[in-house]
Amino acid sequence: MPIYFDNAATSHPKPKGVAEAMLKALTEFNANPGRSGHASALAAARQVLRCRERLATLLGAEDAMSVVHCFNCTDALNLAIKGTLRAGDHVIATQLEHNSVLRVLGTLSARRRIDVTLVPPRPDGFVDPDDIRVAVTDKTALIVCTHASNVTGAIQPVAAVGRLARALGIRYLIDGAQALGAMPVNVNALSCDLYAFPGHKSLLGPQGTGGLYIAPGVTLMPQREGGTGTESLNPVQPAEPPERYEAGTVNLPGIAGLEAGCAYVEARLSTIMMHERELTAALYEGLVKMPGVTVYSPDQESGRAGIVCFNVGDLTSAQVADALNGRGIAVRGGLHCAPGAHRFLGTVERGAVRASVGHANTFDEVDQFLAAVAEIMHR
Ligand SMILES: Cc1ncc(COP(=O)(O)O)c(C=O)c1O
Structure with a gap:
């Protein structure tokens, strides 16, 4: 290498425990979590929950159920943005965003007639929350800000933007792709409603993992419908998170590896x-x-x-x-x-x-x- x-x-590299945890999930309790009631399925479900709990701790979130497992940060950002915006909405994002934000907004502005304002950073590479304030209209339904630029590494004033969003009552999404696991994060201190993150970067988990923190009281339109192992007679997705957003079988080996990665990071x-x-x-x-x-x-x-x-x-x-x-x-x-x-x-x-x-x-x-x-x- x-x-x-x-x-x-x-x-790279992942801590040794990551591959070990994945192997264990595949060989010792390789069942579908949250579906059947047999011992292996219950062990798999406990594994999924343990990972959710670790993620909640790293995010400073009180309730593990506010963390939804996703397949990467892009998947989480798609859920957060598409699950929020409706035709006629206005959204503010920074010019520093990754295409996993920009292309979602670009597609939505063509399909759902949303308006997008991209706020440039100041010459020093940091976005000024006042520039975001100036861009707000009575139609602004979402503010999106990257926690740290994936190009320059510049850590953005995400807490100040959060205070602004909170004061104005506007939903606030942080893209934590370059932050969670690399620096302390507390979703309450950041006043964010949504915090998207990958599992495979600083959390040291495997690829195919990631998640979205959804603050209590915030409801998104699910972007996938399907089985959850609960409320099978309900013709639409269950109302409660995380099942509302986790249709289909989750990535059990990936989540087991992610939990090991999180444990490693949490300890140091x-x-x-x-x-x-x-x-x-x-x-x-x-x-x-x-x-x-x-x-x-x-x-x-x-x-x-x-x-x-x-x-x-x-x-x-x-x-x-x-x-x-x-x-x-x-x-x-x-x-x-x-x-x-x-x-x-x-x-x-x-x-x-x-x-x-x-x-x-x-x-x-x-x-x-x-x-x-x-x-x-x-x-
Ligand atoms: C700032 C930022 N946002 C989002 C993403 C997308 O992450 P993923 O590859 O996990 O979908 C990346 C990936 O590099 C990123 O750097």
């Missing part, structure tokens, strides 16, 4: 956070000092997630990513599914190189990475 600096796409969140912050600082400082390298991530350590985004000389991001790959280093070039962020940076043409750290990276790897970038620069 190369030096892996692509943790913002999906984390502050250590992981500190380690990733220091690694990111070392990457940032090393790159910023290199003549000919342009760094796009914020300079304040506390203002960025474990991401450093940059370009080298006049090379395209693909050339740099390929050259790093040739030296055994995995990063991501291109547009990172976030075209608005690249419009803001002026990097739509050549993209940018994103190095993103994880719990298992080392300072020695950072040194090797910096030496490789210097070599690519001078070749």
Whole structure:
């Protein structure tokens, strides 16, 4: 395996317990949770609940039933956005959003005649809540804000946006793809109604997992109908979460792995956070000092997630990513599914190189990475 600096796409490596938990689910209680009443099905259902409880703890949510299992963060964002908006609604999102928000809004604005306002960040890369306030109309039904940009890593003022949304009585969705598991999150302190997250990034779970926190009292239109193992005579989805939103068989092995990932993170969140912050600082400082390298991530350590985004000389991001790959280093070039962020940076043409750290990276790897970038620069 190369030096892996692509943790913002999906984390690697997973703790050993993740694969073990998945194997255990597949071999020891591989039954359909919440359906039959036999011992294996009950063990599977307990596993699904344990994961929900761990997720609730990491989110600071009181009720585990407010956490819905999804298949990734995109799935959670689709449920949150499509489950909220109706024809004629207005939605505010930031220009920094991922396509898992932007394309959902783009499709809805064509199909359901919703209006969308994208609020750009200020020159420092952070959205100003006042700019969101100015965009509010009497039709605004939803505000969407990414917790941290997946391009620059800039941590957005999500709590201040939450206070604004709460004061105005507007539903508020945070995209926590680059935050949950990497920093403390408390959905109450953030005043959010909806918090979407993947299981396979900083929560260290397997791919095919994710979830949506839905605050008590918030009801969404389900985006899938089907079996839940409950209320079988009811011709529509049950009213109560989580069944309302979890039609069909859930990803049991994935959820077992996710629970193990969450347990690992929960036990050492502050250590992981500190380690990733220091690694990111070392990457940032090393790159910023290199003549000919342009760094796009914020300079304040506390203002960025474990991401450093940059370009080298006049090379395209693909050339740099390929050259790093040739030296055994995995990063991501291109547009990172976030075209608005690249419009803001002026990097739509050549993209940018994103190095993103994880719990298992080392300072020695950072040194090797910096030496490789210097070599690519001078070749
Ligand atoms: C900010 C952001 N939102 C949403 C997503 C989508 O996550 P997933 O791949 O789990 O659907 C990503 C993935 O990179 C992301 O970075």
